[in-house]
Amino acid sequence: MTKHFRLMVVAISLAALAACTAESGPSESGSSSPAAGAHCDGRVDAALGAWARAGFSGSIAISTGGRFDCLASYGSAEDAAGTPNTVDTVFSIGSVTKAFTAASVFRLVDDRKLALDDRVGSILPELTGPVAGVTVRQLLLHTSGLNGTHGTDHKPLDRVGALSAIGGLKLAFAPGTGYVYSNAGYTLLALVIEKVSGQSYRDYTMATTLPLPDGRIAGGFWDGEPAAPGPRAVGRLDGGRTGESGSFAGPHWAVDGNGGLAMTTRDLAAWTHALFTGRLVSAAAVRAIGTPGHDLGKGRSETPGWVAYDASVYGKPFLATAGGGGDIGHNAVLVWVPEGERVIAMASNRPEVTAEKLLEKLGPALLAGGPLPTPSPPPGGTAPAATVGKYRLGTGGGFEVTAAGNQMSISASGADAVSALFPPRGVPADELRRHEERVLALLGGKTQEGRRERKALEAAFGRVTGIAPAGTVVRDGELRSYVTVSTDTRTVLGWFAVNQEGGVEAAEVDTAPPALTLVAAGAGRYRPDDPTGSGPEVTVEFGTGRLTVTGPGGPYVAELAR
Template sequence: MSQVVKGELGQRLDHYLSRITPFGFAGAALLAQDGEVVLNKGYGLANRAEGIPNTAQTVFSTGSISKQFTAAAIMKLEMQGKLHTGDPLTKFFPGVPADKANITLHHLLTHTAGIINYSGEDFVMADKEETVLKILAAPLRFSPGEEYAYSNAGYSLLAAIIEQVAQQPYEQFLHTQLLAPAGLHCTGYRLPDWSATNVAHWYNGRNDFGTPLEKPYPSWNLLGNGDILSTTEDMFRWHQALLGNDILSEAVKEKMYTPEQQEYAYGWRVVETEHGRCIQHNGASSYGSSALFRRWIDANVVLVLFCNTDYMGEVLIRTLQEPLEALIFGEDVPLPPPLPAAPPCPLETFAGEFVLPEGDTIHVSLENDSLHLMPSSQAGINWLLSLSEAETAVYNQSFQQTQTVMAAALAGDTEPLFNSLARREARTSGVLRTWQELVEEVQPTEIKVLGIRPSLYLEDACEAITKFTGPEESGWFVSIWRDGQNVGVLLTELTSDNIFTAVAQPVTIDTLVTYHLSYAQPRQFQIVSESSSIRELISEQNIPARKV
């Protein structure tokens, strides 16, 4: 399928994605409505060094969307009478430890088995037997069936079971039983002939991680749980195949789409939205790739989104999911202004340090044909957001509150954190579980409040991002504040601490515009020049930043 931009809806999404590309988006998107593809197009670069663009045919990583292929393979084997989702691990592996003897395929499929999340690094070679033994030897996080905890390792066990029952390699079974019959010719790990395809490079900031084909791939740390390669068109073909009964029966699909804890079914999240039932999954990697597959069954709308770069340390698809849904279903999203064909002034003239009146700095760098404005402190974040005096006071207060309660929690005193909670009695146990999860994973010894920004989760609120660093791991704790009280907490994953960096482009000789994809709010700054040199940038609140 060649590039498609069709109808009012296709043009609407294309307009948005084209506008945000100079501000940090790179990837490809497919949108179908009532069975017709109205958008299938690539944006940005697949290979920055060689200037190769992303197109409708570019190959991307599906990330953890791969899990639904593994789930489909298990269901295919159940259709064939070769296994059942109620089968225990002891049926497939000898010497299963007693605490794991009652784990079933159903537990693995729904992330309720209690086993570890990761068995090792994605691109570090590990054989099947070694990986299975490592997973089975690790202590359980909880008794099977009692709780939900996402587990990549659980899907690696499922892949090993598929190989044992099918008596053929995992990818070969997927190809012969699922992918080829569904018409997917550009989907897999190593079986497709990738030589004539454009496989997108992965980018984390400036770092080019190449493609997975250049790495030990797929390792058994990855097989069955992530990073199958595909195209937007192939994923749409898979959606169409799942609508019929040739690949999987209606009864099997009903079972596969029945959600358990945390709305997780077999390889899919199944959620009820204001637009009806949505069957979905996403995927992401610390190397910069991410993917989103959303199937609004009742509305008959399908979105496939691939990204081959991160966004200031955040997963790019997460910043785009909400605005894309809004656009698809008729809402408006603020856009950056159109850019001139050529920059009105050389971008390199902006590079350097800018100093705010109280001495805080904004570091400006030129990256990937755009300007990156990195604040050194909360004062710099406030300036980039063009906050009013009242808003600045709220953000600064929230910063201090976060610093106080998080430092106390690190020292072993969680009482200040609990005292800050709105609806303390109802929320204390949940917040404690979130905090304990961070402590268990990271074993933190250091803390740094990175900053405060508008909340991505609650309206009329701001959120603090706090980084906790341990001997080997780091974790990020999000505290959401409203009216001086903590109204929400969650854990997030970042690939860098640059999340408050704003991407900017000059739109005229005297106007610079920033647009942060997470907030979807363009901000204008006056450019003050002298003899072709940039002297100052002045915010919408008339606060200057002087270049030094």
């Protein structure tokens, strides 16, 4: 499942580009250095190298006026083979794909084959349901009212199935009167592109949208053909699982149009510069793509495929988009600053320090012109004595402490334990409660999408006999409410992320409890291994037969189960 973009990430772009220079050569400090043939200013390299040692694995490309100031890669593309990331490593770009789909739409508008105010039902007469009355413009700006999912990323969905699923979605509001982010809407745009162009969506994208001014093709598709050429980064998911490799045979209409593309960060940056300098679409289309559309508040507006930030946010206007959060294990961020024709593209393939988290951390210092922050190493000395095992709270939930090599982790089961280990940062308690209520209403089958989710659960696990809340956490910029699903034969844990209208944005069922990796913090305590400082603010202490988790809400004491 692809996801949208968070606010603070893009702050880096306004100053980072001036901090890099093409004249400097690559550092020689090993795996945490730019790959051979890359270049990046020594100060930026040193800071990124420190973040690489803290867990960042990926690539970065920065350009000004079409000239690359910084190309660098860090970490491992594939742990098993010991293959490093390089500037030629290919990453899935997730929802950044929407910027490419929007560009294809405007190319067809330039060619007078399509108009933004065309209704999709007139283009696709086989499309049924209320969505047939929405316009191309409304789909581009997520103001169509489409709410909910039309497919699962790595499950086959053909064209007929996609049209049927999208046509069966209800609208959360009258088209043009509200906003809800919709992957289904961009897949519907891909279906429009296919119908209007007379080519398959993928062929049109490869032949018309991805070619760069120098004749190269900016990547391709992660799954299926035409595939993005070049060596691929293997993604890592939470818990150490390996992400989807790109071998899914399809059909791919669950992600086509909304999240299926893959490429290097160098090609991603080059394509962005070509787009906004009018080399891929007309000058009128460039203005339309960059003009603020639906107002999102706080200086942000939705534009076709992007989010526009006005000068009130960080002093200069810019556009940004990001993608990730699915089962591939990659994260990508992309920023365009019109002043100076500046681009920053970054991708990562590990969850410890994602591209979004890294940009969010470095941005304020770069804007202020100060030294780039680096992660603080854990305190030295002997780690406190910790007992591996299960611990129970008096209120019913509990924790499990495990160790592997030199790493220790703690997981939480039950709403009380999850609340203790994952206190929210900056999210009001009532917002967490409302999210949990929406998830329970969904799984209670009170909506059309909820009935589909319930049916899918029963097809996978047996007749559902009960749904119980199991805590809500903030993870990767989204709220995730965990639930315990009881069936005739077993009990499974899952989590759901839903929007304000109750539509599913992401989900995973039959999953592990939420967990933190711990590092020694001195004075007999542990803290989360969280170099970006974006996770929960808690400490963990071990005593004789007990464990204490202390956060903003105070201490929670659990007894060792015997």
